[in-house]
Amino acid sequence: MSMTPPALAAELAFRAKFLRIACLVNIVLFVLLVGGGTVLVTAVARATGASTAAGDEKEIRAVLEAQATAWNKGDLDGFMGGYWNDDQLTFISGGDITSGWKKTKERFEKRYKAEGKEMGKLAFSELHVETFSPNAAMMRGKFELTFEKEKDDAKKTARGRFTLILRKTPDGWKVVHDHTSAEEKK
Secondary structure (H helix, E strand, C coil): CCCCHHHHHHHHHHHHHHHHHHHHHHHHHHHHHHHHHHHHHHHHHHHCCCCCHHHHHHHHHHHHHHHHHHHHCCCHHHHHCCECCCCCCEEEECCEEEECHHHHHHHHHHHHHCCCCCCCEEEEEEEEEEEEECCEEEEEEEEEEECCCCCCHHHCEEEEEEEEEEEEECCEEEEEEEEEEECCCC
16 A cells, blocks of 8 residues: 555654653653652662761760860860771871770870870861761861960960761761871961
């Protein structure tokens, strides 16, 4: 059965229109599927208590706030609560590497709690949090430690920068690596 040229043209136009509509329907279905899938995954994650980047950042900042509060009360145990209580904790400062929670605490005790020593007042600023996964993050910022009893003005304030690596543990976010560098006195 052969078609006349006008009938063939009409048939081809109909098929082209049908293909355009079919492609458009496929695109709409794909967008709905991806969007619906995203909404579903997000809802399930939130319902099961999975973390969000904003929630993690709030919890991580709370770790440092609690540390500063404990430090300023002279509570070294409370301050150390922000660190991972494990032999694999690392603390780097002044060219020295201290490994382990217990040795890190001993270092702080020797420097700030020994006879004639003062813990001072600790403040953090310029905090920046970057989450790498639901269980790993980095924080960097600036610290300022003011010694109220210090008579020598050159030693009254210590300032510097730090980078922390944090891991989400069953006990919440904990610092697993701390690299702190004091500013050089001018």
